[in-house]
Amino acid sequence: MQLSLTENNDIILQNRVLVDVDIDPMSRKVYIELEQPSLLNNQADVDRLVDSLRACCGDQVTVPLKMMNKVGEALREGDWRVTATLARFGAVWQVIDIEPGDRMARHYGLAVDLGTTTVVGYLVDLSTGQIMATEADYNGQIQYGMDILTRIYLAGTPGGCKQLQDAVVETLNKIILGLAQKCRVERREISAVTVGANSTMIHLLLGLDPSRICQAPYIPVVNLPGYLKVSDIGLQVNPHAPLYCLPGVGSYVGGDVLGGILASGLHKKPELALFVDIGTNGEMVLGNEEWLMACAGAAGPALEGDVAHDGMRAEPGAVYQVRIDPETKDVNYKTIAGQKAVGICGSGLVDCLAELLLAGIIDRAGKFRSRSREFVVVPAAESATGRDITFTQTDIDNLMRTKGAVNAALETLLEGVGCGLTDITTFYAAGAFGQYLNLESAIIIGLYPDLPREHMIRLGNSSGEGARLVLISDASRREVEKIARSITYFELNAKEEFMNRFVGSKFLPHTNLDYYPTVKQKMMQRGLIQE
């Protein structure tokens, strides 16, 4: 399966660089010139190398058994001048490659954003920390089920876990091959891999049993897997390279979210910030340099596009932008890649809902003011399918439920820490959906808070950016582990108030319109409400 995202491809792949770090990557290359052995200097090959590497990497330098024969060959081939590649495994630096001569210039790593739907790989030059190339593809597990629950169920059947692991490893190996070819890099020159993903994706990547993730009390096998080896799962890079997965804090707040926090830097600032990543699940983190609190809930697939009546994934032909003239009710829409409209993707659905509200076609409860049960976005004559592309009452209800769940989660979280919506200073939107969505529409429907726009930051692929940061900076790695250990996970399913609020927050943009001053103003200007 080739990823066919085009126009929005760049957006999905893009990392927003907010955090500046000193380069101290997960692997190191060291060029050394060794004294040639003689009868009077007869130290063994491996010991000679290790002693010399201790000077730069400290006491804990080790050489895996499978590397040992290679050491002697490289030392002699390079006439005792070699470049060693070392990788960090906790307190230990392990020699993972040795090449004759000076190969300092060729030092690469791979940062991965492993999504349920899309997998993005970034080839990183570990000398500079810069991204050299990006490759994306659908997660090969999709063939076994689009949604995460289907996959968790499959993983519980005999051989299922292995099947799902193989599928995603195959996807990653395709991405690795693509990146290597693009940049003329040998795959064995990739000497470290970091992954940002939700807990279930990490479990399936590592071959761990995900079954307890979806059963109370929602206990994953591991949240902090630490340094593993790529050879444990079969990634086709340097076989001794470390595999580091960003830590998670609970079954529903995974390494993708922690990578996002890291990439936003919100944990190092004094002001209260809200971080939101909305996809099938909605995760949010509230906090500042002193404390962090996270929660998650099933946002429902309404925003993913494909449950809506004419919903679809963000692929060519998807309507991703909709404008409705408040006077004429004429519709103006845009499709991905400019192709004839096939359906509506998530951001198009949010636009529809916002525009229908502002055009006065639906009320604040999300009901059509007329007797209509649907709204035609693209007439049959213009569509690729020859049928009307519509936005229905059911679609509206689904979207409202999703946004209601997000509102309720946020308010439960705020109440838990004794703050209100108005205390939030900065808002970060993570993930492809956050990047792609029209910010104003998201505010109008109440999915995002109504803050000064300069305090609303789209992070792009912050899971991938978090993975890049830990790949190139050990300080960042320690930081994200510290975040994981200090963050408080707020289990929404355990809170009765949450369900109550969920029921109570189904107005557009919010039951209490005062929380949404700019939306209130727009609606008043259009005569849709009175002061």
Added chain:
Amino acid sequence: MQLSLTENNDIILQNRVLVDVDIDPMSRKVYIELEQPSLLNNQADVDRLVDSLRACCGDQVTVPLKMMNKVGEALREGDWRVTATLARFGAVWQVIDIEPGDRMARHYGLAVDLGTTTVVGYLVDLSTGQIMATEADYNGQIQYGMDILTRIYLAGTPGGCKQLQDAVVETLNKIILGLAQKCRVERREISAVTVGANSTMIHLLLGLDPSRICQAPYIPVVNLPGYLKVSDIGLQVNPHAPLYCLPGVGSYVGGDVLGGILASGLHKKPELALFVDIGTNGEMVLGNEEWLMACAGAAGPALEGDVAHDGMRAEPGAVYQVRIDPETKDVNYKTIAGQKAVGICGSGLVDCLAELLLAGIIDRAGKFRSRSREFVVVPAAESATGRDITFTQTDIDNLMRTKGAVNAALETLLEGVGCGLTDITTFYAAGAFGQYLNLESAIIIGLYPDLPREHMIRLGNSSGEGARLVLISDASRREVEKIARSITYFELNAKEEFMNRFVGSKFLPHTNLDYYPTVKQKMMQRGLIQE
């Protein structure tokens, strides 16, 4: 091949315990009771375990990926009461097993003396440090060649290295199975393995190329392999268990010798001591608590028995003790297992040489005083072969060359440090041969120095004892690594004097009889020499 050593079996297997250590083994068992997870305490299984283990094992506790699924099962099966087994890998404690309930009492390790000919395994109770059972077998590599050079040559042919590795691993796995059955221990309950062996045996065990060991400047691949994994080579114990090989200091002074030093404790005493391990190669270490100097040389196979005219390995039917009446010249001999004589083993050959000298049958140059070219030890009528079993002039010449080489090595070493023979206070004889040999005979022929007998200590299987010490005590492991780093390796082949002395030291017991006062006295008493 079943090891058929009988009478001398006990001696080969025996460890002389000279050193007392605090028990701090390479693996640990920890019994813990964990809090059950809940919605409000939703830490992941592995993280919950690791956090609790940090209390006793420090910050660097890791869980291998392949163990992670098992953690969740064991925690639930044991109702959150489990016993974890952790093994040391340098600075890291790795969780290598987890069992439901309290399994503290079952904690085992394996110490191995891996000889070119014989392999001995000791099953050690890691709670007490005591040996529970011993198993010995011939090294399966013998089928490819008795001597080490043949094996090094074979290792250089395609597939040869793997073949030799497989052979010795098979031997070890047979020994492991035997030990486990004897003591009703599950093989996976063996949680650490330590090995004492010469450098070539370590290379062949680990699948490392030994070819440069026998080519100047004699550089091994590694002398300090550190912590490896049993799964790297396929030992059938806990698959995550560490494999630790005693470090060596040169191609010809290996971990067997360093284990011997460790077991003797000579490196912690103020007086000058000499440690000797004579087999096919002769290794010796001279030193005290302040310095250590080692050398090695090919002793030649004369002492191994099988090159002599009627030589044989120390197996049933081998003449191992010979006495000659100085008056009647009657021979009195003993055979292993009391069977009819088949041939003469190493210790019998040394006895022959010493007794022939004291009986005045040969002179101090090792020549028969009569025109005889051989001496009948066992007449045809008494032998199992129906032929005379004899000790020939060629046998004498070979033995003299061997003992001359040992003398020369020692004197070169002494001169190197500015000491004389008389400065040596204590003498340690290592290895099976050292254990089995008649001490007086070894002194009479000048193979051992002529010291007060209470300062002459036979160490037994000190390579195995060294392996046991590092298995049960991390202080010992650090000690032997310190020895390896501090010892000076004295390359005899690089010294011209050595070859000169080799030529000059071919008298019995020594060119300078004053170095051997008790032998001088015996010879004078018998009228063989005048003052």
